[in-house]
Amino acid sequence: MSALCLPPLSLYIHIPWCVRKCPYCDFNSHQRDEQLPEDDYVRALTQDLRLDSELAQGRRLTSIFFGGGTxxxxxxxxxxxxxxxxERIIGFEDDIEITxxxxxxxxxxxxxxxFRAAGVNRLSIGIQSFADAQLKALGRIHDGAAAKRALATARRxxxxxxxxxLMHGLPEQSRAAGLQDLTTAIDFxxxxxxxxxxxxxxxTVFYNAPPELPGEDTLADIQDEGHDTLEAAGYxxxxxxxxxxxxxxRHNVNYWEFGDYLGIGAGAHGKLTLPANDEIIRQWKTRQPERYLAAWQGPGRFANPAIAGREPIEVPARGLEFLLNALRLTDGCESALFSERTGLALSALNPQWVQLQQRGLVLPKERRIGTTALGMRFLNDVLEAYTP
Structure with missing residues (x-):
C-alpha cells in the first residue's frame, strides 16, 4: 500500500428543475410548472456546502460545475x-473554471x-441537434434557429x-444529417x-417506447466520418x-483523473479522499427536490441532514474505479497518479496489465496509464479484464 494524497477539489452543484423532461433523459431532473423555489434552494445549497466544508481539508476549488436539470x-x-x-466557505484557486x-x-x-457578470466563465449549451425534426423527436423545446441564436448571444x-x-444516432437520423449537425457546430x-x-x-420514456434509431452501419459511418471532420477542423x-x-x-478532467469533488443539491454525488483514515468515500444527497428542501427546515445543524448515503470505495475496488475514469482519456494519465489517488502500488495492476499490453491494448504502465489507439476502440475489453 502507498500513502493516499489529496487530489484537486471540484464542486458540483445540482439544479434539478426543467421546463419539460426530455424522453431520453435519465438524470435527476423534474418538470416544474409553477415558480421555482429559487431563494429557498440557494439557502439550502449554502447550508449544504457549509456542512460539507470540512471535507475540503484546506483545499481551494479548482472548478465548479452547475448541472441539472436546467x-x-x-x-x-x-x-x-x-x-x-x-468562495466564502471553501475558496477559489486564482484560475478557477466555473461552468x-x-x-x-x-x-x-x-x-x-x-451569468457572465456573476462569475461564470464557461458556458455549456445543450444544443443536441440543429435539425428541427430531430429536436422535435428528442422532445426539446427549442428549434435550430434558437440554437444558432444562443451561440451568437453567448459570444456577445x-x-x-x-x-x-451535440448528439448523434438520433431517431431516423441519416448519415448526412448527423454530419451536417457537426459541420454546423464547427462553423460557430x-x-x-x-x-x-x-x-x-x-x-426513460424512450426505454418504454423506443424510437427507431439508425442502423449499426449508419452509426459507424457517422462516428468515423464525424471524428475525421472534427480532427480536420482542429478539434x-x-x-x-x-x-x-x-x-x-478542467472539471471533467478532474473526474477522469480520479480527483475529488463535493456534490451539493438534490441528488448530487461527491467523491472524497480522507488520507488520515486511509479512506476514499462516496456520498450522495437526498434525490427528491421537495425532500431536499425540507431537510433544511428547523434550527442550525451540526450534521448534514441532506446526506442520503455514504460508502467507502474499498481497497480491492480502487484500481478498477481509477481505470474506469482514467482510461476514458485518450492520452491516459501520469503513472504516479495511480498510487497517489488509490493508495495502491502500480504492481496491483498486474497480471492483467501485462496480458493487455501483450495484446497491444495498453501502454507500458511505468510510462503512462493509458490505452493504445486499438485499446481505446476496445475499451470495454480492457476494463472487463479487471471486472470481478
Whole structure:
C-alpha cells in the first residue's frame, strides 16, 4: 500500500428543475410548472456546502460545475449568490473554471450576460441537434434557429470558453444529417464540443417506447466520418466523447483523473479522499427536490441532514474505479497518479496489465496509464479484464 494524497477539489452543484423532461433523459431532473423555489434552494445549497466544508481539508476549488436539470432557469442573481457563498466557505484557486449548463431557449439567452457578470466563465449549451425534426423527436423545446441564436448571444455576452453538447444516432437520423449537425457546430467555432451517441437508458420514456434509431452501419459511418471532420477542423479528441481546440474541460478532467469533488443539491454525488483514515468515500444527497428542501427546515445543524448515503470505495475496488475514469482519456494519465489517488502500488495492476499490453491494448504502465489507439476502440475489453 502507498500513502493516499489529496487530489484537486471540484464542486458540483445540482439544479434539478426543467421546463419539460426530455424522453431520453435519465438524470435527476423534474418538470416544474409553477415558480421555482429559487431563494429557498440557494439557502439550502449554502447550508449544504457549509456542512460539507470540512471535507475540503484546506483545499481551494479548482472548478465548479452547475448541472441539472436546467441551471439556466435560475436567475443570474441566484447563481451569483451561490458562487459568493462557495468562495466564502471553501475558496477559489486564482484560475478557477466555473461552468454553467444552459439551454438555447430565448428565456435563458436573455440571462447570459448576467451569468457572465456573476462569475461564470464557461458556458455549456445543450444544443443536441440543429435539425428541427430531430429536436422535435428528442422532445426539446427549442428549434435550430434558437440554437444558432444562443451561440451568437453567448459570444456577445463575453464568453470565450463555450462547450456545445451535440448528439448523434438520433431517431431516423441519416448519415448526412448527423454530419451536417457537426459541420454546423464547427462553423460557430466553439472551444469545446461534447459529441456523443444517443443511448436508451432505463427509466426513460424512450426505454418504454423506443424510437427507431439508425442502423449499426449508419452509426459507424457517422462516428468515423464525424471524428475525421472534427480532427480536420482542429478539434483534438482527448476523451471518449470530448473534443477541444481550446481549453479542455478542467472539471471533467478532474473526474477522469480520479480527483475529488463535493456534490451539493438534490441528488448530487461527491467523491472524497480522507488520507488520515486511509479512506476514499462516496456520498450522495437526498434525490427528491421537495425532500431536499425540507431537510433544511428547523434550527442550525451540526450534521448534514441532506446526506442520503455514504460508502467507502474499498481497497480491492480502487484500481478498477481509477481505470474506469482514467482510461476514458485518450492520452491516459501520469503513472504516479495511480498510487497517489488509490493508495495502491502500480504492481496491483498486474497480471492483467501485462496480458493487455501483450495484446497491444495498453501502454507500458511505468510510462503512462493509458490505452493504445486499438485499446481505446476496445475499451470495454480492457476494463472487463479487471471486472470481478
Amino acid at each position: 441551471p439556466s432557469l435560475f436567475s443570474a442573481d441566484a447563481i451569483g449568490r451561490i458562487l459568493e457563498a462557495a 454553467l449548463e444552459a439551454n438555447p431557449g430565448t428565456f435563458e439567452q436573455d440571462k447570459f450576460s448576467g 455576452a463575453g464568453f470565450d470558453n463555450i462547450n456545445l453538447d 467555432g466553439p472551444e469545446h464540443i461534447s459529441w456523443y451517441q444517443l443511448t436508451i437508458e432505463p427509466n 483534438r479528441r482527448y476523451e471518449v466523447s470530448a473534443y477541444a481546440r481550446g481549453p479542455r474541460a
